[in-house]
Amino acid sequence: METSSERYPIVTVDAVLLTLEEHQVKILLHRRSNAPFEGAWALPGGYLHLDEDADTSEAIARVLHDKTGLDDIYLEQLKTFSGPARDPRGWSVSVSHLALIPRSDLPDDLGADVGLFDVRKLPKTPFDHGDQIREAVSRLRGKGAYSSLPVQFLPAQFTMVDLQQVYEDVLGETGDQSSFRRKISSLDIIEETGDLAREGRRRPAALYRLKAPGRTFDQSLKGAPRGKT
Amino acid sequence: METSSERYPIVTVDAVLLTLEEHQVKILLHRRSNAPFEGAWALPGGYLHLDEDADTSEAIARVLHDKTGLDDIYLEQLKTFSGPARDPRGWSVSVSHLALIPRSDLPDDLGADVGLFDVRKLPKTPFDHGDQIREAVSRLRGKGAYSSLPVQFLPAQFTMVDLQQVYEDVLGETGDQSSFRRKISSLDIIEETGDLAREGRRRPAALYRLKAPGRTFDQSLKGAPRGKT
DNA sequence: AGAATAGTGTCTCTGAGACACTATGTT
DNA sequence: AACATAGTGTCTCAGAGACACTATTCT
Numbered sequence: 001m002e003t004s005s006e007r008y009p010i011v012t013v014d015a016v017l018l019t020l021e022e023h024q025v026k027i028l029l030h031r032r033s034n035a036p037f038e039g040a041w042a043l044p045g046g047y048l049h050l051d052e053d054a055d056t057s058e059a060i061a062r063v064l065h066d067k068t069g070l071d072d073i074y075l076e077q078l079k080t081f082s083g084p085a086r087d088p089r090g091w092s093v094s095v096s097h098l099a100l101i102p103r104s105d106l107p108d109d110l111g112a113d114v115g116l117f118d119v120r121k122l123p124k125t126p127f128d129h130g131d132q133i134r135e136a137v138s139r140l141r142g143k144g145a146y147s148s149l150p151v152q153f154l155p156a157q158f159t160m161v162d163l164q165q166v167y168e169d170v171l172g173e174t175g176d177q178s179s180f181r182r183k184i185s186s187l188d189i190i191e192e193t194g195d196l197a198r199e200g201r202r203r204p205a206a207l208y209r210l211k212a213p214g215r216t217f218d219q220s221l222k223g224a225p226r227g228k229t
Numbered sequence: 230m231e232t233s234s235e236r237y238p239i240v241t242v243d244a245v246l247l248t249l250e251e252h253q254v255k256i257l258l259h260r261r262s263n264a265p266f267e268g269a270w271a272l273p274g275g276y277l278h279l280d281e282d283a284d285t286s287e288a289i290a291r292v293l294h295d296k297t298g299l300d301d302i303y304l305e306q307l308k309t310f311s312g313p314a315r316d317p318r319g320w321s322v323s324v325s326h327l328a329l330i331p332r333s334d335l336p337d338d339l340g341a342d343v344g345l346f347d348v349r350k351l352p353k354t355p356f357d358h359g360d361q362i363r364e365a366v367s368r369l370r371g372k373g374a375y376s377s378l379p380v381q382f383l384p385a386q387f388t389m390v391d392l393q394q395v396y397e398d399v400l401g402e403t404g405d406q407s408s409f410r411r412k413i414s415s416l417d418i419i420e421e422t423g424d425l426a427r428e429g430r431r432r433p434a435a436l437y438r439l440k441a442p443g444r445t446f447d448q449s450l451k452g453a454p455r456g457k458t
Numbered sequence: 459a460g461a462a463t464a465g466t467g468t469c470t471c472t473g474a475g476a477c478a479c480t481a482t483g484t485t
Numbered sequence: 486a487a488c489a490t491a492g493t494g495t496c497t498c499a500g501a502g503a504c505a506c507t508a509t510t511c512t
Contacts, residue, residue: 008237009277011322048238050320055312080309080324083284091279093240093322095309161464178466179502186500202462203510390491407493408475415473425483431489432483 009082010092013060014045014129016078016136017068017099019106020153023169024118025140027133028106029125030067031113036088037126041115043133044068045094056095064099068114074100074152079135086128096132098139100152144170148189151210159197159205163190238311239321242289243274243358245307245365246297246328248335249382252398253347254369256362257335258354259296260342265317266355270344272362273297274323285324293328297343303329303381308364315357325361327368329381373399377418380439388426388434392419 017028029041046063053059057075065071078096086092110116117123119137122130144150150170154162164180184190191211196204246257258270275292282288286304294300307325315321339345346352348366351359373379379399383391393409413419420440425433 007279008240009279011237011240047236048320050236050238050313056309056322077308079306080285082324084279091277093285093324095311095322159464176502176504177464178468178504181465182501198510201511203464203508205464388491405475405477406491407477407495410492411474427483430484432481432491434491 010087010089012045012047012087012092012094013056013063013097014043014094014132015060015064015075015097015099016043016132017064017073017101018119018136018140018153019101019103019116020166020169021103021116023165024120025137025170026103026116027119027122027136028068028110029115029117029123031115032126033113040126041117041123042126043096043129057097060095060097060099068106070101070105078132078139081128081132094127094132096135098136100140100149102153102155104155140170146183146187148187148210151189157193157195157197157207157209159207160184161205163208239316239318241274241276241316241321241323242285242292242326243272243323243361244289244293244304244326244328245272245361246293246302246330247348247365247369247382248330248332248345249395249398250332250345252394253349254366254399255332255345256348256351256365257297257339258344258346258352260344261355262342269355270346270352271355272325272358286326289324289326289328297335299330299334307361307368310357310361323356323361325364327365329369329378331382331384333384369399375412375416377416377439380418386422386424386426386436386438388436389413390434392437 019026019028028044030044032038032040032042044063044067045060046066048056048059049062053062057077061071061073061075064073076098078098080093080095082091082093084091086094106116119133122133125133140149144167150166151158151163153166153170160181163184164175164177167180168174189211190208193207193209195207197207198204248255248257257273259273261267261269261271273292273296274289275295277285277288278291282291286306290300290302290304293302305327307327309322309324311320311322313320315323335345348362351362354362369378373396379395380387380392382395382399389410392413393404393406396409397403418440419437422436422438424436426436427433
């Protein structure tokens with residue numbers, strides 16, 4: 001029966017970490033400090049630590065923590081990429097994850113080896129990172145129209161106007177205010193906090209938050225809240 | 230200390246192979262011939278063959294070919310399951326796939342170590358196969374309402390009435406004929422073959438086929454038609 | 459009070475479901 | 486011709502977009 005043809009493949013985890021900056025969907029890339037492709041802009045990723053990771057979501061959460069200092073990032077599994085050629089080190093499997101984060105959770109200055117890039121103007125990336133990014137953006141846009149994914153780009157409290165702006169930035173189209181509010185209400189994913197956003201302008205807006213801590217319905221519960229360290 | 234391969238986890242591929250029999254969604258399980266869980270009903274699955282598999286989809290296609298003799302099965306990647314506890318042999322990663330097949334493509338008699346089970350009355354399954362099955366059925370039902378997934382349960386040629394029956398079997402609810410035809414037309418996924426199905430009953434029905442060989446839109450192109458070998 | 463932004467009421471038009479009808483084959 | 490199943494026409498109602506209106510706060 002099993003005559004293992006060789007041994008096991010290399011296994012890694014990667015994250016397509018997206019955020020919104022200047023009304024553009026941007027991706028966080030990181031300069032590789034090791035071979036292969038040392039010095040190239042690439043997705044944050046790394047190996048599993050079999051002695052500490054509970055699953056691949058925890059593994060990528062750990063990697064992101066180590067590379068960006070952030071915890072409690074919204075994560076969901078995207079797709080697994082595999083094959084003999086995608087990594088020059090040999091037959092490999094990469095479990096790719098979608099990560100979403102408000103721009104304000106990142107430091108203003110990211111440093112020299114971390115950068116945010118408009119997803120429509122990407123630098124050359126190694127491996128199949130381009131495919132992973134395309135997959136992630138397509139997931140965001142595809143489900144974005146009627147899911148709670150874009151909410152992850154906002155801080156915990158936000159106004160309806162903020163929310164509408166985010167959806168429009170993600171989908172690249174503007175819409176009617178009244179229709180938007182109706183649609184969001186029917187999705188039943190946010191609730192009023194009771195507070196108001198008074199930012200010195202004119203009439204203050206009501207503040208909302210995501211309803212269930214565990215986000216929406218289908219895939220989302222995966223690597224979501226992470227009560228982790 | 231356990232067999233832990235220290236650096237890399239065990240990597241396997243599994244398939245949740247679904248079909249439709251007697252208007253029920255059924256899953257193909259297979260009696261394990263090896264440890265662990267020898268003799269238990271489990272998902273068909275196996276190891277990667279690094280010297281012959283081009284990716285995980287090809288790997289699971291090869292496994293299914295070896296276990297059922299079938300080629301050209303509709304496949305799409307489902308999700309990757311991982312963790313230290315899901316397999317007693319150690320930290321493991323399983324890339325799970327959804328496979329759909331017409332009942333008529335399977336032999337009438339499946340033999341003693343292959344069985345079809347109603348997805349609502351599953352036998353005990355080892356590993357996290359129960360989770361994988363739930364995930365697959367939920368994907369089928371979730372996307373089934375407006376995707377071309379259920380078409381994969383039918384042979385290459387089928388009538389509108391056949392098609393409606395399949396959707397209703399999958400979703401578990403009946404609907405209006407006129408509405409159904411309008412919805413399917415708007416999806417633009419099938420086309421008339423020009424032939425008629427004359428099965429000795431009364432008026433013959435027009436025959437249809439899936440439009441693009443590459444199925445629908447979003448995820449489906451993954452492991453789809455497979456001009457394999 | 460007036461300006462500016464937040465938030466709502468409502469008209470219309472489209473699209474889905476319900477249901478009755480027509481069409482075309484078999485016996 | 487009668488019948489059974491395939492396939493279509495159309496009515497109605499609910500929901501989405503467009504747009505004008507009202508509400509609340511700041512200066």
